[in-house]
Amino acid sequence: MNLLEIKDLHAEVDGKEILKGINLTVKAGEVHAIMGPNGAGKSTLSAVLTGRERFNVTKGNIIFKGMELLQLPAEDRAREGIFLSFQYPVEIPGISTVNFLKTAVGEHRKYKKLPPLSGGEFLKMLREKMELLGMDNKLINRSLNEGFSGGEKKKNEILQMAVLNPTLAILDETDSGLDIDALRLVAQGVNKLKSPDNATIVITHYQRLLDYIVPDVVHILYDGRIVKTAGKELVPELEKYGYDWIKEGLS
Amino acid sequence: MTELENIDDSYFECKVNGLNTKCVTVNNGLFHPKNITSDLPEGVHVCSMKEARSRYSDIFECHYDKVRRSSDVSENNDAADGVFIYLSAGVELEQPLQILNTLGSETSFSGLQRNLVVLGKGARLTMLVCDHTLSGVEFDINNLTECVLDDGAALDYYEVQNQHAATRFENKLLVSEGRASLLDAMMITLYGGEIRNHIHVALNKSDADCNLRGVYILDKKQKVYNFTYVDHRAPHCSSHEHFKGVLDDAAFADFMGCVRVRPDAQKTDSYQANNNLLLTPFAKVHTSPQLIIDADDVKCSHGATVGQMNEEALFYLRSRGVGADEAKLMMMFGFAHDIIGKIKLQPLREEIDRLIDKRFRGEFSKCHNCTMNCNK
Ligand SMILES: Nc1ncnc2c1ncn2[C@@H]1O[C@H](COP(=O)(O)OP(=O)(O)OP(=O)(O)O)[C@@H](O)[C@H]1O
Ligand SMILES: [Mg+2]
Numbered sequence: 001m002n003l004l005e006i007k008d009l010h011a012e013v014d015g016k017e018i019l020k021g022i023n024l025t026v027k028a029g030e031v032h033a034i035m036g037p038n039g040a041g042k043s044t045l046s047a048v049l050t051g052r053e054r055f056n057v058t059k060g061n062i063i064f065k066g067m068e069l070l071q072l073p074a075e076d077r078a079r080e081g082i083f084l085s086f087q088y089p090v091e092i093p094g095i096s097t098v099n100f101l102k103t104a105v106g107e108h109r110k111y112k113k114l115p116p117l118s119g120g121e122f123l124k125m126l127r128e129k130m131e132l133l134g135m136d137n138k139l140i141n142r143s144l145n146e147g148f149s150g151g152e153k154k155k156n157e158i159l160q161m162a163v164l165n166p167t168l169a170i171l172d173e174t175d176s177g178l179d180i181d182a183l184r185l186v187a188q189g190v191n192k193l194k195s196p197d198n199a200t201i202v203i204t205h206y207q208r209l210l211d212y213i214v215p216d217v218v219h220i221l222y223d224g225r226i227v228k229t230a231g232k233e234l235v236p237e238l239e240k241y242g243y244d245w246i247k248e249g250l251s
Numbered sequence: 252m253t254e255l256e257n258i259d260d261s262y263f264e265c266k267v268n269g270l271n272t273k274c275v276t277v278n279n280g281l282f283h284p285k286n287i288t289s290d291l292p293e294g295v296h297v298c299s300m301k302e303a304r305s306r307y308s309d310i311f312e313c314h315y316d317k318v319r320r321s322s323d324v325s326e327n328n329d330a331a332d333g334v335f336i337y338l339s340a341g342v343e344l345e346q347p348l349q350i351l352n353t354l355g356s357e358t359s360f361s362g363l364q365r366n367l368v369v370l371g372k373g374a375r376l377t378m379l380v381c382d383h384t385l386s387g388v389e390f391d392i393n394n395l396t397e398c399v400l401d402d403g404a405a406l407d408y409y410e411v412q413n414q415h416a417a418t419r420f421e422n423k424l425l426v427s428e429g430r431a432s433l434l435d436a437m438m439i440t441l442y443g444g445e446i447r448n449h450i451h452v453a454l455n456k457s458d459a460d461c462n463l464r465g466v467y468i469l470d471k472k473q474k475v476y477n478f479t480y481v482d483h484r485a486p487h488c489s490s491h492e493h494f495k496g497v498l499d500d501a502a503f504a505d506f507m508g509c510v511r512v513r514p515d516a517q518k519t520d521s522y523q524a525n526n527n528l529l530l531t532p533f534a535k536v537h538t539s540p541q542l543i544i545d546a547d548d549v550k551c552s553h554g555a556t557v558g559q560m561n562e563e564a565l566f567y568l569r570s571r572g573v574g575a576d577e578a579k580l581m582m583m584f585g586f587a588h589d590i591i592g593k594i595k596l597q598p599l600r601e602e603i604d605r606l607i608d609k610r611f612r613g614e615f616s617k618c619h620n621c622t623m624n625c626n627k
Binding site for chain 1: 561562563564566567568569570571572573574575577578581582584585586587588589592
């Protein structure tokens with residue numbers, strides 16, 4: 001089943017076209033990797049998928065679980081199962097991760113007309129997910145991302161993902177900033193959450209994350225378009241030769 | 252005039268769930284005769300200012316009006332009554348001492364109140380002051396509290412202001428600190444008409460510290476002024492100030508903070524910050540942190556911000572499935588909680604968090620078991 005279908009997607013910000021006709025289909029159960037040089041539009045694509053208003057879609061459409069995704073506000077997309085692990089998670093003073101996640105889970109359940117979790121049930125679930133990722137209590141009681149190290153922020157993103165259990169997870173450079181052990185833990189966590197019903201899009205520059213989270217399909221995004229799609233054998237090639245040969249092939 | 256006797260007894264329970272306080276009530280500036288102060292531990296003395304003049308004449312004569320005169324507060328307040336608190340040297344009152352200032356009248360009312368707090372050497376006290384209005388008439392109120400902290404004394408002072416919109420409240424807290432004494436003061440303005448808080452702290456001897464914090468939550472045409480003046484008169488003292496405000500509608504806030512470092516006050520460590528969150532283009536803030544430094548070996552900094560809600564943070568919350576309105580409330584709450592989280596008494600911290608959450612949601616903001624109509 002097609003979980004996500006992006007068709008001829010064009011998007012601009014402040015009048016500048018960034019996405020110039022993206023086509024991408026993701027089936028349930030698949031892992032897709034998106035690679036590409038800096039500034040190609042990878043994070044912009046994530047922002048458009050998650051409903052960031054400042055990116056203006058000028059053409060094309062996105063079907064997610066059979067729905068017109070672009071019609072939904074950001075919060076409803078999340079409740080329908082889209083999750084983005086941000087490349088640069090935002091610091092929010094005064095709100096602890098625990099309380100934030102409790103509110104978020106509450107809103108998801110309300111949307112799905114499920115009864116709210118009790119405080120105890122929520123904490124139990126949270127603790128299980130933290131164990132899965134080898135995280136301790138300290139971070140989750142602190143203000144969300146405030147003063148977190150780069151790696152701590154990324155771990156916190158994956159914890160949120162584990163708690164919200166999305167249908168489509170987009171990991172935007174989650175590997176950057178993680179130490180070697182953390183990278184393995186996070187990747188294991190992502191793999192444990194994998195199921196035949198959900199899918200993952202991994203945005204990365206490096207092979208090492210993809211050694212752990214093995215992609216079914218690899219795309220190269222270049223200058224707002226997907227210029228190459230192949231299997232996982234593309235990754236070591238890119239690692240070896242960089243993007244120049246792709247650029248040359250295009251010109 | 253509304254007398255306390257006419258009010259339901261539950262009114263004495265302007266209490267915080269789980270917080271066991273010693274409470275005295277002052278109605279329209281008068282120390283209430285129903286207050287029971289005989290059951291206090293040895294060395295803790297609480298009575299009306301009137302009574303203190305004779306009963307504790309030595310202490311009273313020694314301290315009354317001294318702090319005011321040595322500060323730059325020229326305007327006098329010759330109120331006859333209020334609360335007198337005296338802790339002998341080395342005494343610690345474990346329970347917080349709560350002062351419930353209530354205003355009730357059938358016609359417009361102006362009044363004065365004067366309090367004196369004297370902490371002997373090494374004495375420790377937590378105070379919780381609640382300012383309430385009971386009836387919807389115009390009030391014009393002037394309160395002045397002098398606090399004297401002898402060497403090594405520690406005072407935690409929390410004031411919660413919840414008055415209706417037709418109240419003008421001039422509120423002065425003047426503190427004199429001895430060697431290695433410690434003041435932790437927090438002004439929590441939940442609701443009010445026009446409130447002017449003046450906090451004046453003189454760090455008279457070395458190694459004294461003070462933390463001044465404040466939160467103000469304003470909407471409609473409410474106005475709050477926070478004037479602070481911290482006078483570093485001795486070396487090795489520190490002062491930290493942080494005031495934060497959330498302003499909706501056409502509310503107005505003014506923060507004027509002055510830190511004065513005298514020539515003798517070497518090794519002063521001082522920090523001053525004021526942050527404001529404006530929810531509409533009509534809300535207005537003046538902020539002017541100031542430093543006057545006459546010593547050379549000091550560490551002083553200050554900063555102020557006035558801004559709207561961070562769009563990126565809002566999107567982050569929404570991208571997790573939190574609705575836009577709820578996300579805004581969370582951000583406002585988080586902004587205020589930055590200060591509220593510093594309240595050391597857990598039940599009070601939770602109660603204020605709850606009141607602030609309700610305040611932001613536009614729900615009636617009152618304490619548990621309270622029969623007062625503060626929101627009128
Ligand atoms: N608000 C903006 N205004 C103008 N240009 C923008 C804005 N946001 C992004 N861009 C531009 O859009 C292009 C794509 O940016 P994007 O962040 O999507 O790249 P990326 O592929 O994620 O790069 P990286 O690998 O460095 O993370 C860049 O040239 C960037 O400068
Ligand atoms: Mg990017």
